[in-house]
Amino acid sequence: MSTTRIPAEQLATALEPAVREHLSLAGNARVLELARTERGFATETYLFEVEVEVESGRTPLVLRRPPDLSLFPDYDLLRQVLVMRRLADTGLPVPAVAWLERGDNPLGSPYFVMNRLEGRAPSDYPSYHAAGNYFEATPEQRARMWWGCVDTIAEVNQLDWRALRLDFLAFPEHGAGVVEQGVNYLDAALKWACEGTPPETYRRAVAYLRDNRCEPEQPCLCWGDARMSNILYDNDFRVRGVLDWEIAHLGAPESDLAWLLFLDWACSEYEGHPPLPGTPTRAETIAYYEKRTGHEVRNLEYHEVFSAALLSIPLLRMTHRVQLPPEMNITGFCTARIEQLLG
Incomplete structure (x- = not known):
């Protein structure tokens, strides 16, 4: 062999x-x-x-x-x-x-x-607000795609992870509650990615997450990489496949919603343009998720900070190990969102 x-x-x-x-x-x-x-x-x-x-x-x-x-x-x-x-x-x-x-x-x-499942995923690079099937769709079709993604998140979050024997997704070595585990894992992983002390923005993020930690009443299964580009849609813009489970974990119900909204911000506002017509607003998305799940969304910005810091781990790892030049700031959108949320 x-x-x-x-x-x-x-x-x-x-x-x-x-x-x-x-x-x-x-x-x-x-x-x-x-x-x-x-x-x-x-x-x-x-x-x-x-x-x-x-x-x-x-x-x-x-x-x-x-x-x-x-x-x-x-x-x-x-x-x-x-x-x-x-x-x-x-x-x-x-x-x-x-x-x-x-x-x-x-x-x-x-x-x-x-x-291999049939269907077409929205574009990653360039973002789905600039190319691909979401960009090419009508406003009504975009709304259907968006709500299909939110429905998928809601379905994942409402699954009985204990009955499915998914308890191995917890990190008991990092603490007791799922949010505490996530923050401690994040801290250790950032240091690992940087082989030492992370940039100041990420140290601030970890401190904020520790100081404001609030455990959910009912931990849930989180998809992890919950975003439009990880869904395959058919020609009628309905969900046909749900992909990429590398960072599935047990966490708060707000976690996946925060990831979706953070990355949509990165694909639109951060890039200097508004979301495409038909894309539901942040407030509409929260209201829809609450109605769909019966769960009142709390501490969403807290989980957006966590999302931006978590996504920075592979980006910081590449920056450090490949020694990218300063002008190639691949963590820029993560840093910008954290700084925007922390003020």
Whole structure:
């Protein structure tokens, strides 16, 4: 077995024996058109197709593996695989994991393969307010997409995480309550990302989060990366897939809503333009979520500060390890939102 991580151009050939084994396919099954997607950066994602006989058609699949540079101190493919497998029967349209490989294997790194859901995700880069299916949609269609995202967040937050055996998403080594755990994890992860003392804005954020900590009455399952670009929509702008569970955790109900609103601010106001027509306002979104869940939203700005600081971890890690020049300030939107919220 190889212990060296192989480059992308060798993945298709190295993957074929595992595809044949795990999918019980004939020895002539081939991996075709394997190509990396540009979405996300905490995990490398590749789309590919499997063909056994030309006349039998092709099966579209997805491979995910860690990046060359670890961007979170506790990154583990098993966590996201377990989340997706345990959400499989909840009605949420999550991908089905075919297999997970964590040991020595020809790819030279852990990886997993899952089915590929149909649909189109809003653009990441440039943002969905500037390109892609959200940009191209009518105001009414944009509203449908937005509410579909909020509905998805509400559904995730209302799941019974205990019955789903998702208690492993807690961080008991970082404290008692879920918010305390999150803040202490954030503090440790920021120091890890910077290999020392984080920038002053992030030290202020951690101090604010500690001083104003309030535990939720009922902790809930949080999607983590709750944003428009992690949803696949069909041609009628309905939700067809819910993606990216790397940072799923147990937290406060406001956590996912704060993440969505923070990133929408980053995709519009921070970029110097208003949200596209049809995009519901912050107040409308809060009111809709409250009606949908029966939960009164509290301390939303607190959780936005947490969201901005959490997202800065992989960005600070890349900045520090790759030694980006000062003009490449990839944490700028996180820093700006924290400073705006803290005043």
